[in-house]
Amino acid sequence: MFTGNVQEIGTVVAVDEARIAVSAPRAAAGAPGSICLNGVGLTVLQTAYETQLLEAGLSAETRRRSTLDQIRPGTRVNVETPLALGDPLAGHLVQGNVDAVGKIVRIDDEGVARRLWIKPPERFLPLVVAKGQIAIDGVSLTVAEVSRDRFSVALIPLTLRATTLSELSVGDRVNLEPDLVVRLVRRRVPDLARSVTEAVATLPWAGRLSGGRGVEQALAQLAAGGAVMIWDPDREGEGDVVFAGARLRPEAFTFLLTQVCGHPTVPCAPEVLDRLEIGPVPGPGDRHGTRPHIPVDLASGTGTGVSAAERAATVRRLAHPDARPADFLRPGHVFPLAARPGGLAERAGHTEATVAMCVAAGLPPVGVCCEVMNPDGTMAGAADLEIAALRWGLPLLDVADLGKHL
Numbered sequence: 001m002f003t004g005n006v007q008e009i010g011t012v013v014a015v016d017e018a019r020i021a022v023s024a025p026r027a028a029a030g031a032p033g034s035i036c037l038n039g040v041g042l043t044v045l046q047t048a049y050e051t052q053l054l055e056a057g058l059s060a061e062t063r064r065r066s067t068l069d070q071i072r073p074g075t076r077v078n079v080e081t082p083l084a085l086g087d088p089l090a091g092h093l094v095q096g097n098v099d100a101v102g103k104i105v106r107i108d109d110e111g112v113a114r115r116l117w118i119k120p121p122e123r124f125l126p127l128v129v130a131k132g133q134i135a136i137d138g139v140s141l142t143v144a145e146v147s148r149d150r151f152s153v154a155l156i157p158l159t160l161r162a163t164t165l166s167e168l169s170v171g172d173r174v175n176l177e178p179d180l181v182v183r184l185v186r187r188r189v190p191d192l193a194r195s196v197t198e199a200v201a202t203l204p205w206a207g208r209l210s211g212g213r214g215v216e217q218a219l220a221q222l223a224a225g226g227a228v229m230i231w232d233p234d235r236e237g238e239g240d241v242v243f244a245g246a247r248l249r250p251e252a253f254t255f256l257l258t259q260v261c262g263h264p265t266v267p268c269a270p271e272v273l274d275r276l277e278i279g280p281v282p283g284p285g286d287r288h289g290t291r292p293h294i295p296v297d298l299a300s301g302t303g304t305g306v307s308a309a310e311r312a313a314t315v316r317r318l319a320h321p322d323a324r325p326a327d328f329l330r331p332g333h334v335f336p337l338a339a340r341p342g343g344l345a346e347r348a349g350h351t352e353a354t355v356a357m358c359v360a361a362g363l364p365p366v367g368v369c370c371e372v373m374n375p376d377g378t379m380a381g382a383a384d385l386e387i388a389a390l391r392w393g394l395p396l397l398d399v400a401d402l403g404k405h406l
């Protein structure tokens with residue numbers, strides 16, 4: 001038994017069908033027993049204090065079920081010797097049995113920390129619990145977030161320094177072992193997670209939707225003046241609440257400002273902005289290629305243009321086919337964004353998703369999108385979005401699904 005507390009980083013010096021030799025001074029100073037290399041528990045055949053080498057047995061089964069199938073001399077590995085009774089459980093109970101190999105699909109630098117997004121095989125995902133434990137390449141970590149097909153873990157500087165996880169790149173494979181308790185509970189009550197998922201899926205309009213049917217439901221919601229949540233896991237890692245501009249009510253704008261809490265903007269088809277003579281904001285633009293245009297207010301308004309009623313009226317006018325350039329004051333308080341002419345096929349942004357959904361719902365190509373922000377000021381991740389979608393009664397779709405079905 002191990003605990004996912006890496007004691008040293010070893011280097012593979014030789015490997016063949018049946019054995020692996022690793023240079024690991026600390027572990028090689030001990031007696032033969034067992035060893036955990038990158039999360040794989042192996043039997044130690046011999047240790048040599050003088051050469052600082054340890055040799056462990058390797059079976060075809062182990063190689064097939066873990067990343068040890070591609071291990072080469074020179075590969076650096078996380079090394080942990082087994083726990084003895086009374087040792088501190090510095091991480092969690094790790095058996096050294098790899099359940100699945102996952103793939104790194106995204107890495108976010110978060111100041112001194114780093115977030116890894118890992119896509120495991122589908123069968124493994126029910127064993128991953130947000131705020132539960134997981135061993136990744138033998139390192140005990142807390143699961144930060146779980147979404148439909150992936151999960152994330154946050155690596156603090158100490159973990160980055162003491163393990164090989166700092167060396168991972170997008171596309172690399174990692175050994176995964178779920179928390180022992182979760183594994184046992186899920187085996188005894190196999191239908192618990194499934195029944196919750198199935199119950200949520202029976203709600204016709206709220207929570208995660210997918211496929212052509214999901215997109216249809218979202219469009220119906222939009223056409224009726226309701227909102228849809230769009231999750232963009234791969235680009236911004238943020239989710240936006242979207243309304244159709246032509247159907248926007250003042251209460252909807254109040255909801256965006258007081259509940260959704262991000263920065264409400266107004267995605268428009270480029271020809272709308274050309275027709276209304278609303279030009280781009282000068283400058284190189286933001287780091288995601290969003291195209292902000294000069295903010296506007298309704299010229300016929302009487303207030304500052306900031307109230308929810310005034311901003312909603314400005315958006316509805318932007319969406320009106322009879323609107324003219326003189327209908328708007330520049331600069332104002334409503335922020336138009338230009339969608340790419342090629343739509344989602346050209347750029348999978350919330351801007352293009354909003355415009356594409358408005359058009360598919362049979363409405364003018366102008367909408368509102370606003371990022372979902374948590375009450376503590378951080379941006380909502382996948383797990384936060386799923387909860388918010390259920391609480392607010394909104395469909396939640398991936399931008400990739402829209403790209404496929406619109």
Ligand SMILES: O=C(CO)[C@H](O)[C@H](O)COP(=O)(O)O
Nearest residue numbers: 240265288290349350351352
């Ligand atoms: O308003 C924004 C930035 O200012 C938002 O990020 C909004 O989601 C639209 O941007 P994108 O098309 O890049 O997703």
